[in-house]
Amino acid sequence: MVTGAGRGIGAGVAEALSREGYAVALTSRSRDQLEETAARCHGPTLVLPADMTGPGAVDLLLEQVERAWAAPEVVVANAGAGVSASVERTTDEQWQQMLDLNLTAPFRLLRRTIPAMKRAGHGRIVVIASVAAKLGEPYISAYTASKHGVLGLVRSAAAELARTGVTVNAVCPGYVDTPMTEATVQGIVDKTGRTPQEARAALEAKQPIKRLITVEEVVEAVLTCVRNGGMTGQGINVDGGGLQS
Known part of the structure; x- marks a missing residue:
């Protein structure tokens, strides 16, 4: 399952997972964009338009996937957005928008998909974060706070799941x-x-x-997280060397 799969990184990840042999459930708010992504995939797809911040949206999405196929083995939480404003000009609405989409939606997705992965003894969760998960820059305080938060979520979930066969990682692009x-x-x-x-x-x-950075370079990092069962709790920088950690 790939969220934010209509364009950009999400579309690239969905196409790559399809080439790897996965059946891929695609979700974002735009059906038209999802249909375009699905047309480029090599195998089975489910097109499931949704707003990930909507009440009950995550539960509804997973119910649809489970009815059609099974519980996802791989989940890539890519849906996200940014907003730019100085701290004193950031509104409550902008602040809440960043937390809802970039932090709360991935949390709900992990909470909903982890139990089935634990029962199966295998699962791969990858969150597309940002170098803003590790570094503060001016005029993106709400975005940065949400990305710092989601990296903390990844690290805690990975620690909890370390002995279950389920890995949780973040990819942090520039x-x-x-x-x-x-x-x-x-x-x-x-x-x-x-x-x-x-x-x-x-x-x-x-x-x-x-x-x-190219979309393909980010996709390669995601595929590494999917393939490598010995790697968990990591925030993998794909930023051209800006953060050397």
Whole structure:
């Protein structure tokens, strides 16, 4: 099961898991985007549009997957969003939006999927976090707080499940060449008057490799988490060397 599977990293992960031989349940808010992802997959798919922050949404999604197939063996919690504002200009609504989508939704997903994985004696959970899970940057306090929180969730869950055959890891990308980063570029343009090219160059310059990370590079890290049963509780940086930990 892959959340946020309509585009960007989620779509790339879904397609890669399909190539690995998995039947893949796809969810995001846009049916059209999910259908496009499903068309690029090599094997069986379920298209399940949903808002992960909705009341009971996670339970409903898992019930649909279990009725159609079985409890998921691999769960990739990718759905997420960002917001930019200084601390004093961050509204309660923005703060809550970041916590609901980036932290509470993954928590509910783990809580719902862990019992079946424990019974099976095998499972792989991967949360797409961010380098913001480890580092504070200006103007993204709500986003950073939610990502710090979700990395803590991953580490605690991994410690609990270490002897069960279930692994829990996070992948922590830097700036990735995705629609979410394009929205960041547009935000910089709107607030600073820079050109899109200048704004994009500023993001590229934050990473030692001086370019954006590709979706494929993030997908490879996710696949490593799926394949390697000896790796759990990790926050794997895919950021061009910006955080050396």
